[in-house]
Amino acid sequence: MAESLAxxxxxxxxxxxxxxRPRVGEELGxxxxxxxxxxxVEEGSIVAAGAYAEIKAKIPPGAKTIxxxxxxxxxxFVDAHSHLVFAGNRAxxxxxxxxxxSYQQIAAEGGGILRTVRMTRAASEEELLAVARRxxxxxxxxxxxxxxxxxxxxxxxATELRMLRVLARLNAEGPVRIVSTLLAAHMVPPEFADRRxxxxxxxxxxxxxxxxxxxxxxxCDAFCDDHALSVDEAHCVLTAxxxxxxxxxxxxxxxxxxxxxxxxxxxxxxxxxxLEAATGETLGLLxxxxxxxxxxxxxxxxxxxxxxxxxxxxxETGLAIVLATDFNPGSSPVASIxxxxxxxxxxxxxxxxxxxxxxxxxxxxxxxxxDRVGSLEAGKEADFLIHxxxxxxxxxxxxxxxxxxxxxxxxxxVTR
Amino acid sequence: MAESLAxxxxxxxxxxxxxxRPRVGEELGxxxxxxxxxxxVEEGSIVAAGAYAEIKAKIPPGAKTIxxxxxxxxxxFVDAHSHLVFAGNRAxxxxxxxxxxSYQQIAAEGGGILRTVRMTRAASEEELLAVARRxxxxxxxxxxxxxxxxxxxxxxxATELRMLRVLARLNAEGPVRIVSTLLAAHMVPPEFADRRxxxxxxxxxxxxxxxxxxxxxxxCDAFCDDHALSVDEAHCVLTAxxxxxxxxxxxxxxxxxxxxxxxxxxxxxxxxxxLEAATGETLGLLxxxxxxxxxxxxxxxxxxxxxxxxxxxxxETGLAIVLATDFNPGSSPVASIxxxxxxxxxxxxxxxxxxxxxxxxxxxxxxxxxDRVGSLEAGKEADFLIHxxxxxxxxxxxxxxxxxxxxxxxxxxVTR
Numbered sequence: 122m123a124e125s126l127a128x129x130x131x132x133x134x135x136x137x138x139x140x141x142r143p144r145v146g147e148e149l150g151x152x153x154x155x156x157x158x159x160x161x162v163e164e165g166s167i168v169a170a171g172a173y174a175e176i177k178a179k180i181p182p183g184a185k186t187i188x189x190x191x192x193x194x195x196x197x198f199v200d201a202h203s204h205l206v207f208a209g210n211r212a213x214x215x216x217x218x219x220x221x222x223s224y225q226q227i228a229a230e231g232g233g234i235l236r237t238v239r240m241t242r243a244a245s246e247e248e249l250l251a252v253a254r255r256x257x258x259x260x261x262x263x264x265x266x267x268x269x270x271x272x273x274x275x276x277x278x279a280t281e282l283r284m285l286r287v288l289a290r291l292n293a294e295g296p297v298r299i300v301s302t303l304l305a306a307h308m309v310p311p312e313f314a315d316r317r318x319x320x321x322x323x324x325x326x327x328x329x330x331x332x333x334x335x336x337x338x339x340x341c342d343a344f345c346d347d348h349a350l351s352v353d354e355a356h357c358v359l360t361a362x363x364x365x366x367x368x369x370x371x372x373x374x375x376x377x378x379x380x381x382x383x384x385x386x387x388x389x390x391x392x393x394x395x396l397e398a399a400t401g402e403t404l405g406l407l408x409x410x411x412x413x414x415x416x417x418x419x420x421x422x423x424x425x426x427x428x429x430x431x432x433x434x435x436x437e438t439g440l441a442i443v444l445a446t447d448f449n450p451g452s453s454p455v456a457s458i459x460x461x462x463x464x465x466x467x468x469x470x471x472x473x474x475x476x477x478x479x480x481x482x483x484x485x486x487x488x489x490x491x492d493r494v495g496s497l498e499a500g501k502e503a504d505f506l507i508h509x510x511x512x513x514x515x516x517x518x519x520x521x522x523x524x525x526x527x528x529x530x531x532x533x534x535v536t537r
Numbered sequence: 538m539a540e541s542l543a544x545x546x547x548x549x550x551x552x553x554x555x556x557x558r559p560r561v562g563e564e565l566g567x568x569x570x571x572x573x574x575x576x577x578v579e580e581g582s583i584v585a586a587g588a589y590a591e592i593k594a595k596i597p598p599g600a601k602t603i604x605x606x607x608x609x610x611x612x613x614f615v616d617a618h619s620h621l622v623f624a625g626n627r628a629x630x631x632x633x634x635x636x637x638x639s640y641q642q643i644a645a646e647g648g649g650i651l652r653t654v655r656m657t658r659a660a661s662e663e664e665l666l667a668v669a670r671r672x673x674x675x676x677x678x679x680x681x682x683x684x685x686x687x688x689x690x691x692x693x694x695a696t697e698l699r700m701l702r703v704l705a706r707l708n709a710e711g712p713v714r715i716v717s718t719l720l721a722a723h724m725v726p727p728e729f730a731d732r733r734x735x736x737x738x739x740x741x742x743x744x745x746x747x748x749x750x751x752x753x754x755x756x757c758d759a760f761c762d763d764h765a766l767s768v769d770e771a772h773c774v775l776t777a778x779x780x781x782x783x784x785x786x787x788x789x790x791x792x793x794x795x796x797x798x799x800x801x802x803x804x805x806x807x808x809x810x811x812l813e814a815a816t817g818e819t820l821g822l823l824x825x826x827x828x829x830x831x832x833x834x835x836x837x838x839x840x841x842x843x844x845x846x847x848x849x850x851x852x853e854t855g856l857a858i859v860l861a862t863d864f865n866p867g868s869s870p871v872a873s874i875x876x877x878x879x880x881x882x883x884x885x886x887x888x889x890x891x892x893x894x895x896x897x898x899x900x901x902x903x904x905x906x907x908d909r910v911g912s913l914e915a916g917k918e919a920d921f922l923i924h925x926x927x928x929x930x931x932x933x934x935x936x937x938x939x940x941x942x943x944x945x946x947x948x949x950x951v952t953r
Binding site for chain 2: 211213262512521523524525
């Protein structure tokens with residue numbers, strides 16, 4: 122695409138321009154907004170983003186021009202934690218939880234993650250691709266242009282690899298950028314219930330080397346929880362991943378403290394995800410180790426809980442927080458980043474600005490892509506949204522609104 | 538439109554067929570679902586809704602056929618409480634509330650409803666129509682086919698009438714059915730602060746007769762609250778409305794008990810709306826008087842509160858509950874009925890079936906339209922949705938999903 126694209130008449134351009142690192146503390150409120158702005162794109166990359174008065178002269182005569190009609194333009198959303206690939210859904214368990222069953226009770230009775238595992242194992246690669254594409258399209262419609270997605274509903278070689286291949290194919294077909302994470306350590310499958318160590322050793326010694334060699338994942342994740350892996354078990358898997366060049370993300374302290382965050386700090390993971398039960402001491406460890414907390418308020422909401430992660434305390438601690446959907450069929454059937462922004466403002470007292478940065482630039486850094494996406498600056502990929510409104514705060518304010526942003530990835534408009 | 542329309546290959550047809558009255562108690566769980574179904578429409582009305590095997594023979598040769606691809610079909614949503622027409626938005630107050638300001642504090646400082654009143658008074662009829670159309674389109678996108686909408690941001694003759702004219706024009710232009718409610722008794726405007734009785738007398742003796750004579754509203758509403766009208770003040774307005782043939786809806790017990798529900802019962806109002814603070818005794822009064830409670834969980838959520846109306850107790854009491862968005866720029870910037878369904882399941886423990894009936898058939902009855910819309914039965918208007926999924930529970934389960942149902946009103950597909 123050698124064509125130039127100029128987006129003009131941007132009422133409010135939210136660039137997030139600034140230092141090349143994730144934002145912490147007060148920086149989380151600094152959006153680097155330009156009014157009466159324009160965006161100039163060449164070959165899918167941003168050439169200039171700023172005041173129209175300054176950019177006007179740079180627009181080549183033959184450039185394709187898009188009128189933003191005075192509306193707000195932001196970077197595309199980066200969803201740094203999702204479980205995009207799965208078969209079936211668990212709408213019946215949603216109904217059971219309304220009747221009072223807890224997530225843990227449902228899991229103990231053969232429902233929950235293990236039910237999705239059974240359905241996913243039974244699904245073909247083409248079936249999984251079709252479902253993953255459907256979910257990807259939902260995310261795309263609400264403005265997500267980069268998605269982290271995990272395996273973890275296979276818990277056996279064939280299905281884990283199938284899930285990762287589906288993600289690789291989805292990434293290859295584009296336009297949404299997909300970053301893959303191996304989550305074979307989501308839990309120990311029933312057939313290994315009496316020989317847990319054997320399952321974990323298999324991940325560490327066979328699956329991880331195979332996945333790493335085939336470049337089927339960039340990250341490795343482990344779910345530390347009473348109903349999943351102990352910290353020691355996660356340690357075994359994650360250190361193996363490091364040896365094979367995978368970077369780390371850890372499901373930590375979702376329901377109980379001391380379930381993984383310290384391990385994430387010890388191993389220098391990119392992220393520790395969930396953290397609803399994290400203590401102040403733990404946050405300090407994450408800070409020292411440079412681990413980014415990925416907050417998943419959608420799962421708190423969908424489980425009907427009220428204990429959200431302590432986002433304000435994390436910001437005070439100097440952590441570069443990230444917001445993500447945790448999209449999955451059990452604890453977070455939420456595909457929409459705008460809804461996550463609303464929830465973060467209402468339930469974790471983030472300002473709309475802090476929430477927006479956490480779901481774009483900071484999320485991009487947590488995926489090692491902060492140099493390519495997450496803000497609108499010269500040299501970066503032209504992944505951006507033209508919204509239906511003129512003030513970025515409306516993203517969080519109009520809760521669950523059926524808004525339809527115009528979505529551009531690498532400078533090309535996408536519709537789904 | 539003399540053309541016949543056949544919708545075939547409906548995996549799950551949620552008809553809500555049954556007795557011609559609102560549903561109470563266990564009936565709220567009875568969806569009258571037909572699998573492998575079809576829908577036959579002539580001249581905008583439903584001719585038959587049921588098993589494809591039975592309907593097949595009735596489809597005329599020249600009928601237009603739509604393939605529902607095995608998906609779920611439900612009635613269009615009926616939103617029985619909204620404030621569709623207003624100028625400006627209050628995204629900045631959303632931010633202030635995150636910082637800890639209460640809805641009442643913001644109102645006391647000149648923000649809140651009075652701020653919207655100032656902006657709405659300053660807007661022309663064309664400006665208001667454009668904004669109302671935008672909001673109407675959001676609702677339509679998520680599947681709402683009938684909307685109740687109120688005046689109440691004028692609090693003076695010209696603007697109240699302008700808002701009602703906007704609603705009349707929106708109804709006339711179609712396709713969404715709009716039912717108008719006069720809410721000049723939303724609060725007493727500042728210029729009447731020292732002569733409240735005079736304002737209420739003006740509504741009762743001048744505005745109501747004029748609005749009723751011009752047929753600009755079918756209902757009259759009053760906001761009973763510490764920051765709005767006392768019960769006696771509301772009584773004055775509502776009895777005048779009755780004398781002029783308007784039916785009644787009452788904003789009652791939102792923040793404190795004994796603020797309007799008993800009055801709604803005494804006057805035989807169609808609905809008492811909000812009821813977060815309603816007691817068991819009050820619910821009994823509503824039951825005896827046949828008043829339908831309109832529950833507005835969106836405003837509880839958007840205000841960051843946790844006290845939702847006691848929906849389960851209302852169902853036990855035998856009340857024909859209704860769910861609605863309360864769409865407005867302050868306490869409920871929520872346009873999506875599907876999100877209200879999710880919230881009702883998660884926060885008020887309604888089942889997905891109970892929630893769906895409350896936002897369709899029961900809502901239609903609360904607007905005196907139960908004989909025309911709200912279910913899919915022969916003789917009713919063909920207002921229906923073809924969803925992207927095959928199980929109605931997914932509506933509530935996929936929280937804030939950017940779903941795009943195909944929307945039909947009077948048998949004609951609508952896109953916005």
